[in-house]
Structures are given as C-alpha cells and as structure tokens.
Amino acid sequence: MRVHHDIVIVGGGLAGLRAAIAAAEKSKKLSIALISKTYPIRCHSVCAEGGTAAVLREGDSFDLHAWDTVKGADFLADQDAVEFFVRESPKEILRLDNWGCPWSRTEDGRIAQRAFGGQSFNRTVFAADRTGFHEVHTLYERTLMYPNIVRYDEYFMTNLVIEDGAARGIIAIELKSGDLVLFEAKAVILATGGAGRLFGFTTYSHQVTGDGMAIAYRCRVPLKDMEFFQFHPTGLVPSGILMTEACRGEGGYLRNKDGERFMERYAPERMELAPRDVVARSMWREIIEGRGIESEYGPYIALDLTHLGEEKIEERLPLIREAAKKFAGIDPVEEPIPVRPVAHYTMGGVHTNMWCETPVKGLYATGEVACISIHGANRLGSNSTAECLVFGRVAGEKAAEYALSTELRHVDDDIYREEEKRIFDEFLGRSGDESPYQIKKELNEVMDSSFWIFRDGNGMKEGFKKILELKERYRNVEIADNTRKFNTDMIYAFEVGFMLDLAEAVAAGAIARTESRGAHYRLDYPERDDENWLKHTLAYYTPDGPKLEYIPVTITKWQPVERKY
C-alpha cells in the first residue's frame, strides 16, 4: 500500500505532537501524517513527572537559564541553540495554558514554579507530578482541532526512504492488519524518542527502543554524542520507575545507611539539587563504598520525604505517593523511598543543527531522538519537556516551509518491494536458535555493567566485545510467530536489532573519549580535558562498525570553567 502526505511525522510523543500542530498552523493546505507505534497518549512522554523549565517571573533571566543549562551540560552544549531555547520556552508554557493544560497554580491563580536540580531559580513549571502526562494529553487534544493532521496509530516504522540525498518518505507496518505501507512525503520529521531500553535498570517505557535513531543511523545519518547517557538519581527499587527530581525540589533528602545527608560532602552548596550527573555519581560512590542500605534487591539510598508532611505530598507529589505504595509497598509519608540511580535520558541522538535539520535534505529530527545539542554532556531536569515543545515547534515549522516549496517525488516500486521481501520473506517467522528476548537480556546486562555510571577503558572494551558477539548471534535470531496481524514477536526482534546497533555507537564513542565530562565518567580519566575533548562526537554507520568524527562545540558567551555545585 502507498499513501502520500506533505509531511510525515514519526512519533506521537510531546515533540511529534508539537511538530504536527506547528506545521498545521503554518498552512491549512499541508497534509500532515502523524505516525506512532503506540497510540499517542501511550507514548513515553507521559512518564515525565517533575516539570518544564521556563523563565516567567521577575528575578529570573534568559541568561541565567542559559548559563545553568550550559554549566549543567559540562560545556558541551551548543550555546547558540541554548540561547534560542530559553527565549522560546516561556511562550510554549502559555500556549499549553491556553490549550487547557492544568498547570499547578499559586493561590492567586497564576502559573506556579518549583525548584529543580542545577536550576538556580525556581523556574520549573509543573502540573502536580504528572507534567508530561498533562502536556501530552493537552497537545493530543489540540491536534484534534486540525483537520489536516491525519493520525496513523500503531504503525511501526521499519525504514526511511532517502534518494539523491533527500528524504522521500518512510515505510511502516500497520500493526492491526500487518500490512506494509509506504508513506511518501516531501519532508520527514523523526520524533521517535530516546534509546533507554538499552539498559536493564531504567525509567523508560518498554517501547523506547531507539527505532528512529537506529534507522537514521543505518541510512548513514550520523549520530552525535551517543556516549552521554543520563542516569537519574532516583529510580524506585526494584522496578526502576521514576521518582521525580521534584521530590528533592520540594525539599526531600537523600540519606545513606547512617542516615547522613551525604550530598554535603559532594555538593555542599546545591546539596540534593545539584545536577543529575553529580548526584547520581555521589549516590553510586556511597553504594560502592558500602554506605548503601542493604535489601533483597541490592543496596539502595533512602529518598526521605517524611518531613514534608502528608498535605504537601498529596498536593505536589500525588503520583509519587501512589507509585511508591503500589510498586514498592511504601508510603512516603511514613517512611523513606528506596532508590538507586537509573538510566533515564539519551543526551545523544540524530545529528541536527539548531533548526532540527539533519544532513539529509527534508529530514528533520526533534525531541529526544535528536541531538541539537542543548543538553551537552548532561541534561538539566525539566529541560527535556521544554526542548520537546520548543524544538517540536521548530521542526514542524521548518518542515512546513520546506514542504511548501518542494514537489513530491514518487518513490520507486522496487524500494517498496525490497522492503516487503526483507520483512515478510526473510524476517517474519524465520527459524534460528537465538531468542531475541535472551539477546536483549544479555545486552541490558552488558550495558548495566560496562557502560554504567563509572566507566573504565578495560571494562568498556570487554563490553564492546560482548556487544559484537550479541550482534553476531542476532544474525541467527528466531521469530516464533509467523502470522502478520499484531505480531509483537517480530516487532520485538526488530527493536532488539535497532538497540544492538545503537549500543555499538554508544560503546565506540565512550571508549574513544578519554576524559570525564558530564554523565560520561571514567575512572581511568577522571578529569575533564577541554584541550582535546571540547568537541562533539559523530558516529557514522559502516558495515564494519561505527566510524567516529568530531565537530567543534559552538560557544557564544560562556567559556568553560571548573564546575562546582
């Protein structure tokens, strides 16, 4: 089957929804397809809890937000993009307000803001601790007002179509029917999210398998800064479910087994509200030095909210209370929550400039799948949802402008037939003696051990070898289900294939970068090295593994200085 639209957006989370609205606002004449592998409101963005950063009130300033972001990023962020980002974020907050988002309010009815890690002003706008949930629902509801946004829910992208250096569309499986559909388009926007399920202990939804990132990479679009993976300080033990940074923003403490607020030894000024890389590293050090609290699920750190009182917890952190009760059997009003640092955010992604343009004409990337880069080596909390809103809009507008000035070029039948053959003749129902589930499990183990919070050269090289071995075994993978309709067995096998390629890019970038910066911390190179490494990594796919190149970081106002909190 073949359909065509002016713009095809892949991914129905915050960035994709925002892009769709932006494109639809640009012109009623544009036909916009919004394709997602789950229903849009089932995307991972709904799991964002704490808030969205924006400069709204007196006392705060764009420069301050930008500086916090650049310093938080350990100076690897592109400062022109950051300056643009902080200026655009406030308007997005107001748009969501006008579209119905139930932002938490002050008594006089104005939009409230709370404290967050690494942000030196209380600038995080929030909707209780369900910010992402309300943002997604608000945007989804808003898309229903535009007749030129056509949704394709539960379609799984298998490939991008690029010809003569320009995007021509994508190919996807409609899960319900099992049919393969070629979407022809003048412009394609990738908004498929991060790659967090590479790790075993993670806050990510099951669906976040880096599909768009991997497909772009295989189509020779470079990935940027993949070695930078964020570990959030507070993942609930044992499930990894996110316990928002707002727990600490609202005044929560981190304590070791002696009851000590150990952050005073690592970040005496910001304490629990230092940036995530600093807090996660401190917690990990406490744990490996034996000051974690022992449990049947391994050692943990206590996230103590008991002094906040029931009323505040109910008002500001209701989801946290509900989740802690349901998934750990603990009421945070009564006792501390068991937490451990947890894989949480992919700073790296598809290489774009600050207009979400990739090196391929007509191909855009936005949200977590993209690396613009405003987060550099470490993202600040509440900057990711803000990024999705600001750069979702940018991608939608840029794609719209491009589509309005371009003619649709039809894709050759052969391309569709080849993909059909690859999927249904060669992949579906194939026999082999490797289980995709087992390979995924072992991939998670190697990422959790070799590419975790503390890294070192030897460990990473071992890990890299193991990834290559898993890739080799994957060639012999079995897909037990040979039917077409809603074949989640085959989809899973696709996803594991994507993740193996991405793991290789993460590993290659991490091994090559012989310094410590932001979330990439090496025991064998514990210092930041601006002389040699103040640069972005670009990983290019080749059949023999990733080829690395480097490009400079854009610096406008702020020279790198020592990073203390």
Place this chain on the structure above:
Amino acid sequence: MKVIFNIRRFDGEKDYWQSFAVPVFRGMTLLEGLFYIKENLDGSLAFRASCRMGVCGSCAVKVNGKPVLACETQISSVNSSKLDIEPIDNFRVIKDLVTDFEGFFRKHEAVKPYLIRNDDNYENPVELIQTPKQMKSYYTFSLCIKCGACYSVCPAAATRSDYLGPAAITAAWRFIADSRDEGKEERYEAVCGDNGVWRCHFAAECSEVCPKKVEPAKAVQKMRIRTALHAIKKVIL
C-alpha cells in the same frame, strides 16, 4: 511458587484457552508475568504494554472477570493460584489480549475534548488566571488515561455499540467544568444525542473499575443535569 496464567487467546480465526505456569516472586506484577511467558514460553503471545507505571493506559486486561491494569496489579493481590486472563469486554479482539481501540478514540474525538476559546491566539498566547479552587472542579476528570476499563464494563456500551461511553463523556465534562473554556454549547450538542448521556443505565460500574479513580459515573451524572438544563433553556429562550 508457581501461578497458572490461563489466557484466552485469539489468532485471528480461532479462540482458545491456554495455560502457562509462571514462577512468581514477591511483588511481581501481572504484566511481569505476561512478559515472563512471552520471553520464555511463547513469543507469539500478544498484549500491549508501555510505561509499566499506570499512566499510559496500554495494558488493561480482564483478570478473573475484572478489568485491571496489568502493570499495577500484583499477582499476589488477585489471591488465587489460577488466573483467568482475557481481553477486556466491549472491544473487538484483534489478537490474544490486544483489542481494537479505534472506535473508542473516535468517540473521544466526537465530544470536542479540547479547550475552546474565542480569543485563541497562537502567535501571542497570554497567561490565563485559574485559581486552585477553580482547577479542583475539573482536575480529577483530567486524569483519565483512556485504558478502556470503564467502557468494558458499561452495560449501555454492551447493548449499543455507538454509545459514547463513560470515558468520552468524562472528557467532555472535564472541559465544560474548566473555567478557561468557552465551548460548552458545542459540547452539549455532541453529548446529548441519541448515542449520548441519556443511554447511561446508572450502573456506576465504570467508577468502580477505574484504576485512576476518575469517577466517570459522576461526570456522566453532572453532564445529564447540565444538558437537561441546557435543553430547557433552549426551549424557553
């Protein structure tokens, strides 16, 4: 300890039950049990799952007759060594535990579930004022995750497949009760037709099974009163 997962399966043609023995650990969820089967016993088992923390609404299934979110249901809480697991009712089954939500989302769209304002200004939005008290009047209803549990137990939906159902009417009420909204009239029209609020039987089972305690039955009731007043007003004026 092992628990029997007795799953009602459907392969597109035939409908059958299949049992799996799942080793259970303390705190293990139903969803983890389903993944155990998929990863170790039968990769072809189809079910939906995403966030595994009760906010995305993907994984509603029927367990021993009651709809629940698989991700937030502890196996031990069902208190049975054998679980009968089925797709939720009132939805067409696509495969195994996966049901067709197409119609459900169309009904949601039909009630105009978005803020309608006369001064909608995309380029230059302004901050609207809404006090915490005003927000409270609709906030609970904004927590719906569209999991379909309410619709699956609704007797009105069982007899009339075109009935809008509790989730869609709750969505309409959520916006009508929002102090920022100016689209009430349009929405009354959308919900008071032949397939709308007057179909509700007041069974209130929807509120009982809602995993988010949204109380759709309350929203439907409030909506009935409001649409009745609206109808009277229309006749008088």
